[in-house]
Structure formats: structure tokens, C-alpha cells
Amino acid sequence: MSLATKYRPRDFEDLVGQLAASQSLKNALEFRKIGHAYLFHGARGVGKTTMARILAKALNCVNGPTSQICNVCEHCVEISEGRATDVIEIDAASNRGIDNIRELRAQAVFAPMKSRYKVYILDEVHMLSPESFNALLKTLEEPPHHVVFIMATTELHKIPETIASRCQVFTFKKFNAREIAQRLAHILEKEQIAFERDALLPIAERGEGSLRDAISLLDQTLAFSGSDALTLAAVRESLDILPVEVYSRFVQGLRTGDLHALLNAVHELTQGGANLRIFLKDLLAYLRTVVLVSEKVEVHSLAKDEAELVAEAARAWDRQALIRVFQQLFKLNQDFSLMLSAKSSELKMSLEIALVDLVHKLKEPSVSALVGKIERLKQAIETGKAFDDTAVAPKTATAAPRESAVQPQTAAPAEPPARTAPKDAGPPPDTSTLLQKAFLAEEVAVTPESEKLFGQA
Numbered sequence: 001m002s003l004a005t006k007y008r009p010r011d012f013e014d015l016v017g018q019l020a021a022s023q024s025l026k027n028a029l030e031f032r033k034i035g036h037a038y039l040f041h042g043a044r045g046v047g048k049t050t051m052a053r054i055l056a057k058a059l060n061c062v063n064g065p066t067s068q069i070c071n072v073c074e075h076c077v078e079i080s081e082g083r084a085t086d087v088i089e090i091d092a093a094s095n096r097g098i099d100n101i102r103e104l105r106a107q108a109v110f111a112p113m114k115s116r117y118k119v120y121i122l123d124e125v126h127m128l129s130p131e132s133f134n135a136l137l138k139t140l141e142e143p144p145h146h147v148v149f150i151m152a153t154t155e156l157h158k159i160p161e162t163i164a165s166r167c168q169v170f171t172f173k174k175f176n177a178r179e180i181a182q183r184l185a186h187i188l189e190k191e192q193i194a195f196e197r198d199a200l201l202p203i204a205e206r207g208e209g210s211l212r213d214a215i216s217l218l219d220q221t222l223a224f225s226g227s228d229a230l231t232l233a234a235v236r237e238s239l240d241i242l243p244v245e246v247y248s249r250f251v252q253g254l255r256t257g258d259l260h261a262l263l264n265a266v267h268e269l270t271q272g273g274a275n276l277r278i279f280l281k282d283l284l285a286y287l288r289t290v291v292l293v294s295e296k297v298e299v300h301s302l303a304k305d306e307a308e309l310v311a312e313a314a315r316a317w318d319r320q321a322l323i324r325v326f327q328q329l330f331k332l333n334q335d336f337s338l339m340l341s342a343k344s345s346e347l348k349m350s351l352e353i354a355l356v357d358l359v360h361k362l363k364e365p366s367v368s369a370l371v372g373k374i375e376r377l378k379q380a381i382e383t384g385k386a387f388d389d390t391a392v393a394p395k396t397a398t399a400a401p402r403e404s405a406v407q408p409q410t411a412a413p414a415e416p417p418a419r420t421a422p423k424d425a426g427p428p429p430d431t432s433t434l435l436q437k438a439f440l441a442e443e444v445a446v447t448p449e450s451e452k453l454f455g456q457a
């Protein structure tokens, strides 16, 4: 039995998260305010069908309707095992036609065989055809008193308003990495498998908010590592996660504009059989973490070695440049997801060209650097002081000295030059010459972006 099946929550107490939905349903059961139609909406793997089965048990348990499910009576056991005659689960994705719903309507009028309620669980209900929705609507308008519909969907906007308005709608939230890691730890403890706590985080992250996916990944990793203990190294190997140093070095290469090191890294990755799609996704996740850490946002999902490298990168990068890198690579990631059948050599080419483009773009001054420069120029003109171009040394790729991507940055910031013009030395200098000097000093082309600012100054 898979871990996901074995550890599927069996009652309200056992549920992970979804407190709002769970509390409302428990109250409804206690006060016997049972609706005829429920609509559970949320991403995949967040517990919608699990909650539907728990609700079915709560309705039909021998002690029911109750929020205290016994899990031992005939009804509870049959529902848990998916063989209760009065709880009918329908996958709307493969039963979307009008005939399926006509059949459902014909059966729904008959009283349940042996339970209190006849419960229809319609999964992926947004997949129903328009005619099917119409037929279903007729039943929802005048539901037999013994019938409860529980519909689940990942796409609420595809449910006709006429249907949704007749349902009690519950939104299921995605799980955060910490909640998922806690559940994984709980499962491993029950299974008496030793584990490193840091090993759970990459699995939780890869689950992307879906507990079911994360538990399946845990299963897969345990099968892969084939040992009694779960280690971070085994998880990284199983999930194709490269050591964090690879991302750290890559990001450093981007910051210093070391194209040679970047292209080399891509070459080595593909030679080593790495999946570039996963690499790019994880690189984006790494960059996002650096951005958050540079903004002093607490990030819980970091292993110790990661946290140190991320903090170092956050200190070294200029925020604007970092966000530019993220946005460019994010676009590339979207392109990758459109290139479904692309070979790894084609992905490699795409990535290489994107890196060349990115490194050159990073050498153009950022808007914030230009605005800062204009501000300082304005001050210089107003006060008659000489323009001090080194007043603020930005941490952008342009300002950083070229260095090997693997070396930590050691160059000390340049000392500001001595003031050459005393305050009262003649009339204020000519603005346009100053601006030209400011831009040309770094031998950068005036881009349309900077030209716009230039014009406004």
C-alpha cells in the first residue's frame, strides 16, 4: 500500500490544515444543518476528496450524523475502503456526457440501500459538458431529501453560476512547505524510519503545495534510497536536485557577468545528465529565496548550508539587478514549458543564448542606478559642487569587477576621489556635459530606457 493511501486522513481530527472548511462542516453536522450540495474547490492534492469521504462517513456513520466518526462501524469501514454502495464516487473527467448524468438522476431518486444518505462525490466536476450541467441543475433544484452531492474542482471559474449558487462552497488552501514537512515527519515516525529533518524540506518544496504529491515523492525516495534512513543526500539524488553550491556558483557567475563560467556550467550540467528543465526551475526558486532574504523575509524551508549561501548572495546582489535576472529566466522557463517535446540539446541552446543576452543586459545600467545618478547630478548642479560619480557604489553587475565565478568577491570599494572643484569656483557647470560625462564615463550605450530618463531630467 502506498504511503499516500495508508496515511490518508480518516476523520476530522486526523486532517492536516483546511481548518476553516473542517470547522464549518463539523458545526453543520453538530447542528444538523446538512446541505444537499457542497462544492470543494482548491488545487490538486490539498485534500478535497479526502474531506468528501470524511463528510460521507460523518453523514452515514452509525453514530451519525456526527463530527465524531467512529471509523469502525460497517458504514465507516466500507466508505474508507471505497466499497460503500450508497457512496458513489464519479470521476467527471471520464464521465462527462449527458448520459452519465441522466443515469445519475435516475438512480438518485431511489432511497439509499442501507445508509442514512446517498452521497454522490463528483470529482473534477468542471469537466462536465454544458448539457450535463443542465441536467445536474434540475436535480440540484429539487434534490431528493436523502441525497447529498459533494463536488470537487480545481477550477471554480468553470462551474456555471447556476450550479455554484446552489452549493455551499468551500475553498481549500494549498499547504505550505512547513505543513507538508510536518506531515512527512509524522508519517516517517509512524513508519519508524529514521530521517534527517533537512531531508524533508526539498520533498515538501517539490510537492508545490500538494500533500499527496509530496507523500508520493517520499514514497519514491524511500524506494530509491532503499535504506532504513532518509538522508538529505539521498533525497537530492532521488529528486534530481543538484547540490546548492551549483546554484550558488551559477548565480555568482550571473552577478559578475562571467559568461565563460556560466556556459561552462551549462555544458557540465548536460554532460552530467542533469535535466535542464528542473535545473531552471530550481534556479528560479533559489533566486526567489535570495530576493526574499535580501528583503529580510524569513524563509523557513532552507537547509543550513543553503541558508548561508543564500545570505551571502543576498548581501552581494543589487536588488534591481537580481529581479531583472529572475524575470528574464522566468520568461525562459515559460518558453521551456511550451517546448514540451524539445530535446535536451535544444533546451541547452536556448539556455545558452538566454544567458548571453542576460549578461549583456545586466551590463546596461539599471533604472535605479540611473535615477540615483541623475539625483546626484541635480544636487551637484544645485549646490555647485563637482559631480561625484562614486558617491554610491551600486552592487550591480556593471559595478562589480570581473572575477571568476568561483571566487568570493574580495575587491574593496573604490575610494571617492578628492573634490576637485571648490564650492565657489565659477558658475554651475553645464548640465548636458555633466550628463554626457556621467553616462560615457562607464562607456555604456544610452539605451531607450536611459534616453527617456535623460529627456526628463
Ligand SMILES: [Zn+2]
Residues within 6 Å of the ligand: 060, 061, 062, 063, 069, 070, 071, 072, 073, 074, 075, 076, 077
Ligand atoms: Zn462509523
